[in-house]
Amino acid sequence: LRADTPVAKEGQNEDATVAATAVAEASVVGEATDVKPDSGSFTLEARQVYGLVPSQSSVTVVLAKGATLRSLRSSGPVTTDDLLASLKRPGVQVEAVGTFDPITATLTASRVTLNSAPVPGTGTVAPATTTAKPPVNASQL
Numbered sequence: 001l002r003a004d005t006p007v008a009k010e011g012q013n014e015d016a017t018v019a020a021t022a023v024a025e026a027s028v029v030g031e032a033t034d035v036k037p038d039s040g041s042f043t044l045e046a047r048q049v050y051g052l053v054p055s056q057s058s059v060t061v062v063l064a065k066g067a068t069l070r071s072l073r074s075s076g077p078v079t080t081d082d083l084l085a086s087l088k089r090p091g092v093q094v095e096a097v098g099t100f101d102p103i104t105a106t107l108t109a110s111r112v113t114l115n116s117a118p119v120p121g122t123g124t125v126a127p128a129t130t131t132a133k134p135p136v137n138a139s140q141l
Contacts, residue, residue: 025097025099026098027052027096031090033058035087039062041063044058045058046058054105059105060107061098063109064098069111071083072114092115095112
């Protein structure tokens with residue numbers, strides 16, 4: 001995560017600011033807890049992070065106005081109410097992408113993707129979907 005401090009150019013007042021360099025989007029994947037429908041926010045127990053270094057294992061996610069919300073199970077967007085209701089189910093994995101504020105540990109999400117697959121280690125394990133390979137006979141090696 002890189003935050004550039006605006007610097008006044010020569011001939012400008014010291015209080016004048018120059019546009020700061022854009023910060024790359026940050027992404028957090030994990031399981032949502034403490035869902036608050038009235039404020040459009042939730043806490044995300046981070047399992048994977050990209051583009052940020054959180055100071056704790058959980059990140060507060062606030063939905064930005066006009067955020068793109070979707071589910072991997074459906075082809076179209078989902079409503080805020082549907083997304084927040086889905087996040088209340090245990091073991092649901094979600095990815096939130098947006099701008100991260102390291103001081104408040106808050107991600108303002110411009111995109112949220114809901115995945116119905118459970119998060120490993122949560123105790124809610126889906127049935128295995130892999131196909132077991134037949135045993136190999138030592139004479140076949």
